[in-house]
Amino acid sequence: EGEKETFDADMDLLFDTDQFNMDNNRKVTARIFIDNVAMVDEFFYRFDTDYLTQALNNAAVSPDHLSQAYELVSAMQILYTNLIGYGERWTNMFRSWLLKSLRTHMTLPVQRPDLLMAVVHSLSNEHMLHSPDTIKEVENAIESCLGGEEDGSGEGDVEGEDEGAAWHNAINDDLDTVEKEKAKKEEGSEVEELLGTVKSMTDSLYIVVDDLVPMLPPEFNVLSLFQRAAEQRINQKVGVFYRSHKDNLDVDELLNLLSWADNHKHIMGRFGIHSLSQEFLAIERDLFVKYSKQVTTLQLQWQKRIVANENSHIINTIHDGSKISSWPEDLIGCVGLQLQLAITRLQGDNIEKICCLCVGLLEKYQMDLSHMFDDEGGVDGLTVERMCVFSNDCFRFADLLQEQGGIIDNLTHEAADKVSDKISDVIMLFSSLSNKALEGIVGVMSKDIEEELKATVFGQREGGLNDLKEMLTSCGNDIKLWLCDQSLVGIVLKKSLHRIIKCYLEVLLDSRPTLDEGGALLRQIREDGEILEGLFEDHGDLFPSYLKERELEVLKQVIQLCTCDAEMIVDFWMSKLVKSFGSSSTRVVECVLMMRQDGIETSKGVIQQLKISKASFGEDLIHDEKSPYLLNLMPLRERKRDIIYNKAMGKRSSTRAAGNFVVRRGSSIGKEEEDRKFNAIEEADIDGSLEGREDDEEGER
DSSP states (O other): OHHHHTSOGGGOEEOOOHHHHHTTOOSEEHHHHHHHHHHHHHHHHHIIIIIHHHHHHHTTTOHHHHHHHHHHHHHHHHHHHHHHHHHHHHHHHHHHHHHHHHHHHTSSSOSOHHHHHHHHHHHHHTTOTTSHHHHHHHHHHHHHHTTOSOOOTTOOOOTTOOHHHHHHHHHHHHHHHHHHHHHHHHHOOHHHHHHHHHHHHHHHHHHIIIIIGGGSOTTSOHHHHHHHHHHHHHHHHHHHHHHHHTTSOOHHHHHHHHHHHHHHHHHHHHTTOOSOOHHHHHHHHHHHHHHHHHHHHHHHHHHHHHHHHHTTOOOEEOTTSOEEOSHHHHHHHHHHHHHHHHHHHOOTHHHHHHHHHHHHTHHHHHHHHHHHHHHTTHHHHSOHHHHHHHHHHHHHHHHHHHHGGGGGTTSOHHHHHHHHHHHHHHHHHHHHHHHHHHHHHHHHHHHHHHHHHHHHTSSSOTTTHHHHHHHHHHHHHHHHHHSSSHHHHHHHHHHHHHHHHHHHHHHHHHHOOOOOTTOHHHHHHHHHHHHHHTTTGGGTTTSOHHHHHHHHHHHHHHHHHHHSOGGGHHHHIIIIIHHHHGGGHHHHHHHHHHHHTOOHHHHHHHHHHHHHHHHHHHHHHOOGGGOSOOOOOOOSSOOHHHHHHHHHTTOOOSOOOOOOOOOOSOOSSOHHHHHHHHHHHHHHTOOTHHHHHHHHHHHHO
16 A cells, blocks of 8 residues: 555546545546547547648648658557557457456356456457357356366475475375365265265256346347356266276165166256256166166065075964964065165156066065965865965955055156056966955865765765855854954855855756756755755855845756747847856756756757857857856767777767756656656757757867
């Protein structure tokens, strides 16, 4: 300040300010200076238009006048030359200052936005906004903002130090380095440090968008420069790190990097960069492959251990008496953790892929569980208690997996639908495995029930279906105690009634008792149907009546077939019987025709029409996979060539002995009359059904 006071006050150049005008300062101001420049400009104009013309006009007066004109023009030429040189120097100095100021004031965060806007405005006036020098300075500023400048403060001058002091300092530096590396490990892994550095670069883009872009003219698009620079530096840092560490990353570090890659694509998309570099995309693909392998390996190891523990046959009985083991909770804990990590840490397509991968690996567990079930004996070798445990566990795991569907609510609709579909597919697999165990339970129950059924209903033992009802009620109570869910008990009861009805129909149609004129046989069948409908009535909450009526519908169809007109049999076969009995529906019609005794010609006509309809519409009508009752009925008559072949091969006849359906309620048709009519039809050998049956049997072979 003392030095400034020594300056000549008339030589100071001050800018006009309100404070300056209020103080009535007499120093030279920018306004006075500009006025003087305007006077100089006026002088040049007057010289060009007036003074030079006068000098040239007077030059012819005398040699002195000519010499003076020459000196004037020479002086102005020298002045012009000097002004040109000064002007270029002034321009270069001002432009250099503008570029330096631009770099200074573009450093983030912006400290003086007003000065930055003024600098950019001056650059625009100088037509320098898009010049190479300006772009270079902006790039240097960007490098500085993104951490591109290396800190040189660590360099020191060691001149004058002796050798011992240098050695001592080197040891201290090594110790400092070890301590720093130890501190780094305590603060976080190298992956976290890398992602922190990358995050600071992306944060700079947010500052550019929020603070820098609004104060710059639209034609000065610095955002694209920041975007390209940030992407290039991020790819460089991540690429160098990944190439040197990719074989040593654990599963958590892979997840962190994959999560960052997902998030980075979305962030760069917000800034208008939708096509990332091939190097970045290759790293992302490799990260996904490595993480998928890690997830697969870990989950398969967990599943293998759980299956091994399941082989220990540890059975737990919970408070309601249900038999279970612990693997559903163990397995859903492992899978749920993987799904939670994927949904909370990943984005985009990677969420869907990892979730579907984790859920899809459960198919392998389901296969291992199914093999274990078969190796232990399957439905024929396992005890009812063990099959109840197996069914309960599969059912409970399917229920637990269904609950995991709630964690996908935050996904996009498309990704949520795909993951939900995969979960539904796996749930169906475990549900089918649970039903497989239930089939085994039904098989064990039905084996005794069918023997009792044949002994009481189709044999001579008194009691009939009433004794069977007590047995089924007792079995239902035991199963209800061991199964964990009422729906499973309902399935067992439904399947048991299904097998009872199927056994009843097979014995009835194989025996082919003659329908008497008094209707005793039909009354007995109807009464048996009522008793069958009353089975499991003690478990009405588990097996409602409408389901029983649906199962007994086939018995009602057989009764209708016994009583309907012969002309309506083919239509009835097409509309009802085909859906219920499938390919065995033709054999059902043949057996009922034998029971009806309508006459040879009538039976022959019905069979012939049935054969024609089957040939015309059979492919469209008969679908065994949708037919609930495929009866195993014995053939009405064995072909002669089969009899000859079986005798030559020493085999028994393939025709099994017919069941004995006893008419217990005073039938008006005796056994001898039944045999006589039956033999008369067979001996006539005109039953058209035989030809159709032979064709059917040949087609089935």
